[in-house]
Amino acid sequence: MKNASIAIRNLLRNRRRSVTTLLAMIVGALAVLLFGGFSHMVKNGLETGFVRNSGHLQIQHRGYYLFGSGNPAAYGIHDYARIMEQVKADPQLAPMLTVVTPILQMGGIAGNFAAERSKTVFTTGYVVADQNRLHEWNDYRFPVKPRYSALTDSSPDAAVIGLGVARILELCAPLNIADCPLPQDTSASGGARMPADIAALTGSEPANRPQEQTRLELLVATAEGLPNVGELHVLKAESQAIKELDDVYVAMHLASAQQLVFGRQPHQVTAIILQLQHTDQIPAARERLQQLLDREFGDDKLEIQDFGALNPMYGQTITFFDTIFTFIALLIGVIVLFTVGNTMSTAVVERTVEIGTLRAMGLRRSGVRNLFVLEGVLLGLGGAVLGVAASIGAAALINHAGLYWTPPGRVERVPFTLDVAGANSLLVGCAVGLTIVAALSAWLPARRAARLNIVEALRHV
């Protein structure tokens, strides 16, 4: 305790130098923590977006993820209703679950006969009420309202399409979409005229058909491999943030999608989405779910895909941000290393006679070394505490500044917030890291001080 008191007094002895060193550490902590808070927010935002769309776990037919995308006939789950019942009734799984819902995804061709346009699309059929509940997941308490499906309370033939689909099928005008250009040259446009034989399936010739402004025809392959066309009423075109998805996205009611693909045959789905209360429940939920499927549905060739596998972009984004964070932290660490090292080296030179005196009085080398290392540690602790406090304050100011932005992969603007105060591991890690770096910086000058020749130290001018 006395050593700590002496170390603090020595640090206060040259206030300007100590304050300059502390400032360097505070700025370093600000850089690390504010970027860490930003990175945290982006990660949580992405996770929230993905969990709202695809849940934490999905039960799929074996091979669907790798080979069966858009092929419900070959990779459908026929016993899905019973599986969902069993999952919801399981005493271990039930407390973890927020939503269990089926979806059906399939490829097809969408056509707007009024404009004589068609486009290959990727269609998802879902249960609207469940989809809305999926979108209510907000474990990180983002200050945004859930984005409910435009299919809510709509007729069974209703559909929502991507902005790209609307543009290519020339549905922008009927849907009142601004900034949606028409093709200058129809031969170069993304869409293609629907072949006459396919058009014939709709039962009417385009030229003779009265224009129904927001109608589109969706051509899919049935479970028997035959073409089937359904007529959908487009309620809305929504941006999907990613152009490739925007250009193929069609969403409709699950029952209608099943009717289109399976007709009078037993209806199937391509996946059962399980959304959990918290993301960290994935391992436990997955293990229990696997046991359940093995025991009750062993013959159904089912497999479980988790959140990470379903959304590889999430992992890539996390890695990207972690790499930048590591780079910034290393850079700051090196700056702090040199700053504290320089401060302590100067202190050793200034206190050479004092070191000689202490050694003459009987202080061991280790005692001298510990004294200077302790000063470095205290400097580091001071910088860490002030840096953390400054970062929390700066983050609070930014969070209350009313800033908005559109995160990558999202459509809607969200408040720009930095999650610093809640990121305990980040705060503790930064504080401990700064203290350790400061201690390491002080160690070399401290070692030099401890090894000083006593006689030469006493003679030092």
Next chain:
Amino acid sequence: MNPVVLTNVNKSYRLDAVRVPALRDITLEVRPDRFTVLCGPSGSGKTTLLNLMGCIDRPDSGAIVVANQPVAALSDDALSDFRARNFGFIFQNFNLIPVLSAFENIEYPLRLAGMAPEHRLHRVRELLEAVGLADRADHLPGQLSGGQRQRVAIARALAPAPKLILADEPTANLDTQTGAAIIALMRKMQREQHLSVVFSSHDPNVLAEADDAVFIQDGAITAIERRANRAEAQS
């Protein structure tokens, strides 16, 4: 038991490529309970001899025995502990720790010696009284005059009750009157506490106070004058 015995001690320093002899074939017994003065001009080797006696430097050759303990074989840590127990140092520039108060400066060697807090408190107060600075206990060195600082340094040297006090020209940076007061104080305490003090100086006033005077010139002892212990003579 003689507090320090040096036998055929040699010491030289390297100055660039040249070795400069500092002490040559020094053989000396410092007698207990004596005020011994090392006397000689600047550069004669007084400080080097004090450093060797105080075990803060090692000789090139020869033997040094402190309180019957040969010190050559002691490790650096053992020598540090040995110094803490056996020596008190008084420096020309006082060398007080600037961030510690007078009280804390005196207390520091007691901490090194591992003395219990309540004993430390008593001992420091006793010493502050003895050097006349009881009312300056909380003052930092920068708030004290030169004479007061040296009094604190004397109290600090006496604190662990060492076997030998080594003082390297402690009056050199003081005015004549203050210097004389410091010598008087040291002499008084040496007598009262039966200390062995080795004092380096070329001040005739200091030499006049010596029980034993050791004359050094060019790194060699030219004469040793053993005078009667004045305390004994008086008794």
